[in-house]
């Protein structure tokens with residue numbers, strides 16, 4: 001296997017990897033060749049982080065519009081074809097060759113180590129391994145390298161999940177946090193002694209377990225009240241092909257600096273101070289098939305510098321507090337859909353979606369659509385949310401089946417809670 005160095009590399013060693021990456025993209029990526037030419041950028045003159053910021057940002061739209069121009073290897077070298085999750089617009093094609101699959105394997109191997117998974121453990125993967133999904137495959141590959149036992153149950157099917165837990169005694173699950181609530185519900189209805197099961201920890205995907213003050217989110221608190229297991233947050237995306245993982249101290253997700261160069265930038269494109277929130281811009285390192293430089297993730301999160309008490313020297317990032325494009329402005333108050341989700345989690349309501357539209361004057365109009373089966377009345381919910389968020393939201397009740405159709409569109413790999421119908 002290719003040597004991807006170690007997450008304990010120095011800043012100079014990381015900078016060497018950045019330089020190698022720029023050279024590789026310059027020589028092999030049609031898209032970046034063009035970018036460097038158009039902007040008269042001499043990559044040999046890039047000596048530090050300030051120089052690096054002269055390179056224009058790559059946006060998701062670039063990947064969509066010029067997809068094949070990003071391919072830096074021969075098409076016949078591609079082994080795995082995946083797509084991004086498509087949370088914002090159409091999914092984008094992504095391709096991996098042998099070296100990229102090795103990198104993905106190594107990445108997830110390091111990520112599992114941060115969460116404390118060892119060769120001796122059994123892990124049940126409750127996310128999909130197919131459906132063009134990179135993460136499910138990455139978990140499997142990482143666990144193979146680690147040498148742990150793997151159970152591939154795939155997504156959904158609480159009955160099969162519990163049957164597998166009872167048969168194979170996994171110590172860890174890989175799961176979407178809100179799915180854990182479904183597992184608990186099922187266990188209660190079927191008299192399964194879930195509190196004394198073999199499961200001790202969960203590697204979580206897709207939902208925030210910390211709030212913006214680095215405290216446990218309402219979702220983590222709610223799960224932990226019902227089931228005392230350790231929850232590890234991870235953050236990743238297809239474009240980054242790199243995971244950021246919480247250690248046992250649960251105070252932010254560790255960066256793997258040998259695999260990714262990160263910038264957290266303010267509105268003007270300057271780095272934010274430690275502890276401030278900005279947009280995460282990434283340069284995934286040691287990628288061959290579709291190298292990216294300064295890719296804007298759209299995710300707003302906090303920069304955390306300084307050593308972690310776990311002994312790792314790598315910097316960390318905080319929870320994603322929202323997507324840049326999803327910011328809502330309601331009567332002068334700015335917030336992200338995640339703020340509404342956090343407040344709904346605190347009310348222990350999960351049967352809802354959030355819809356954003358433009359009103360006749362072009363202002364944001366946000367409607368919270370809740371299932372008729374939710375016990376609290378719309379007025380009660382409206383008042384409780386007003387206390388939490390200082391805004392008055394319009395609330396509509398819809399039937400449970402209509403809600404289900406909106407929340408779980410057939411083609412989606414995960415629930416869609418926020419529906420943005422605003423014109424851009």
Ligand SMILES: [Zn+2]
Nearest residue numbers: 247308310312
């Ligand atoms: Zn740590």
